Amino acid sequence: MSLSDEPSSATPSPDGAAPAPQWSRRKLLQRAGAAGAAVAATTVVPTASATTTRSREVDLRPGRPLLLRGGTVITMDPARGVVPRADVLVIDGRIAAIGRRLRAPADAAVLDLQGKLVQPGMIDTHRHMWQTVLRGIAADWTLGNYVDLMFGRFGPLFTPDDVYAGSLLGAIEAVDSGTTTVVDWSHNMRTPQHADAVVDALLDSGARARLAYGNYAEPAQDWVLRGDIDRLRSERFPTADERVTLQIALDVFTADFPERPAWTWARDRGFEITTHAGVVGRQPADLPERLRDAGLLLPSTTYVHATTFTDESYRLIAESGGTASVAAESDLHGGQGYPPTEKLRRYGIPTSLSVDTVTWFSGDMFHAMRATLAADRGLAHLRAHEQGGLVDINELRALDVLAHATIGGARSMGLQDQLGSLTPGKRADIVVLDTSSPHMTPMINPVGAAVLQASTSDVDTVVVGGRVVKRNGELLGNGFARARRLADASRDRLRAAAGEKLWREALNPSGR
Numbered sequence: 001m002s003l004s005d006e007p008s009s010a011t012p013s014p015d016g017a018a019p020a021p022q023w024s025r026r027k028l029l030q031r032a033g034a035a036g037a038a039v040a041a042t043t044v045v046p047t048a049s050a051t052t053t054r055s056r057e058v059d060l061r062p063g064r065p066l067l068l069r070g071g072t073v074i075t076m077d078p079a080r081g082v083v084p085r086a087d088v089l090v091i092d093g094r095i096a097a098i099g100r101r102l103r104a105p106a107d108a109a110v111l112d113l114q115g116k117l118v119q120p121g122m123i124d125t126h127r128h129m130w131q132t133v134l135r136g137i138a139a140d141w142t143l144g145n146y147v148d149l150m151f152g153r154f155g156p157l158f159t160p161d162d163v164y165a166g167s168l169l170g171a172i173e174a175v176d177s178g179t180t181t182v183v184d185w186s187h188n189m190r191t192p193q194h195a196d197a198v199v200d201a202l203l204d205s206g207a208r209a210r211l212a213y214g215n216y217a218e219p220a221q222d223w224v225l226r227g228d229i230d231r232l233r234s235e236r237f238p239t240a241d242e243r244v245t246l247q248i249a250l251d252v253f254t255a256d257f258p259e260r261p262a263w264t265w266a267r268d269r270g271f272e273i274t275t276h277a278g279v280v281g282r283q284p285a286d287l288p289e290r291l292r293d294a295g296l297l298l299p300s301t302t303y304v305h306a307t308t309f310t311d312e313s314y315r316l317i318a319e320s321g322g323t324a325s326v327a328a329e330s331d332l333h334g335g336q337g338y339p340p341t342e343k344l345r346r347y348g349i350p351t352s353l354s355v356d357t358v359t360w361f362s363g364d365m366f367h368a369m370r371a372t373l374a375a376d377r378g379l380a381h382l383r384a385h386e387q388g389g390l391v392d393i394n395e396l397r398a399l400d401v402l403a404h405a406t407i408g409g410a411r412s413m414g415l416q417d418q419l420g421s422l423t424p425g426k427r428a429d430i431v432v433l434d435t436s437s438p439h440m441t442p443m444i445n446p447v448g449a450a451v452l453q454a455s456t457s458d459v460d461t462v463v464v465g466g467r468v469v470k471r472n473g474e475l476l477g478n479g480f481a482r483a484r485r486l487a488d489a490s491r492d493r494l495r496a497a498a499g500e501k502l503w504r505e506a507l508n509p510s511g512r
Contacts, residue, residue, distance in 0.1 A: 071113035093466035121180025121429035123409025126354030129170030160197035171205030177364035187214030214249030224262035307337020328371035330356035432461035
């Protein structure tokens with residue numbers, strides 16, 4: 001028996017809705033590392049039904065098949081495009097089918113999503129979640145303030161309990177806002193106990209996460225070779241729950257590259273590497289050239305920020321198969337350099353997006369997408385105005401940045417075959433956006449709405465690996481209540497340990 005009465009491709013619906021647009025696979029791969037190309041977004045979404053199924057009426061126990069019924073599905077799959085009034089069937093944690101009038105197993109949990117947008121879970125490839133307990137403290141900081149205050153003065157005060165609280169709350173925040181996967185750039189691993197605490201937090205959170213193990217407090221050539229990463233991998237990974245995986249976070253600060261033994265160690269053990277790179281005044285602009293000369297230019301490396309590389313370095317990243325993680329809000333506020341999306345497009349470097357840290361900026365990918373789009377377009381307009389002209393066509397499109405936030409993130413993590421698009425066979429990491437609010441009404445352009453109108457308040461339902469973790473705008477279970485208590489206690493402990501003078505300086509670094 002067929003699972004569907006209709007094909008899952010974008011065919012016109014019986015009630016005359018516009019057919020879903022199709023993407024060019026070749027252009028999709030070129031522009032965003034299996035990301036996205038332009039799409040004619042004219043699909044009209046019906047008004048949300050007043051009889052939408054409530055979570056209390058549906059048995060959402062893990063393990064049951066799940067049928068998401070009747071939403072407008074933004075698949076981010078070039079073969080499917082946007083499919084209006086479609087169903088998504090999830091079995092055993094994976095997407096089994098996408099189409100209209102799908103037939104679900106008798107024991108499936110069925111959620112009525114008429115009038116809602118359904119998209120892949122977003123993927124953040126660079127977030128320092130241990131810092132979440134100091135949310136907003138850096139509102140007026142520069143990059144210099146951040147290095148001095150966070151690394152030099154607050155970071156040493158963090159106990160394993162503090163990094164647990166920050167990582168737990170950060171991961172729950174990500175899920176709540178529709179980010180189902182986070183690369184936790186955890187670079188305050190001062191002791192093995194700190195590392196174990198972060199692993200515990202990620203496992204407890206319900207998010208899909210990759211722990212990027214780092215330690216800014218010591219030279220990489222020292223802490224990497226000490227052996228705790230090997231200890232952590234052998235004792236804690238692979239975990240029984242494969243939602244949480246492990247990689248390594250390595251930075252290079254000087255042209256003589258003393259961190260080379262650490263990079264060689266990571267390469268020889270098959271670790272994927274993520275690195276802050278190309279930051280103004282912090283990292284050499286020719287790092288990829290130095291990695292090439294050392295035999296360490298690897299396809300599994302993600303270059304975070306990547307703002308000030310030489311043209312040769314951008315070319316080498318593209319040739320090596322490496323990827324970039326753009327943190328536009330961070331770059332614009334902190335001064336790491338101008339967001340490099342135009343250069344990444346020019347050289348064909350696969351791109352993902354990141355939040356960086358909520359001590360400074362917003363913690364959701366909606367802001368990250370909008371900041372990226374605004375920075376790219378603003379620069380193009382400025383250049384055109386300086387030449388006495390105007391921009392005729394925007395080069396960076398809404399679909400491109402949505403692709404950066406989904407399939408681009410999966411590509412950065414080497415998981416493009418598992419995550420990043422709603423494609424049968426992939427893991428069921430799914431986000432549902434409500435469209436009934438004033439700021440989402442009327443619905444004309446689903447992709448444009450997801451990128452430029454939606455906010456965290458519109459995140460109605462979140463599914464991670466087939467398990468519903470948020471429904472009707474509410475996180476399920478009591479995980480957030482516990483995380484909030486721990487975060488409040490951690491904030492208070494850190495404030496007491498820092499002292500009021502330092503606390504006031506952090507809140508008002510200029511002394512105004």
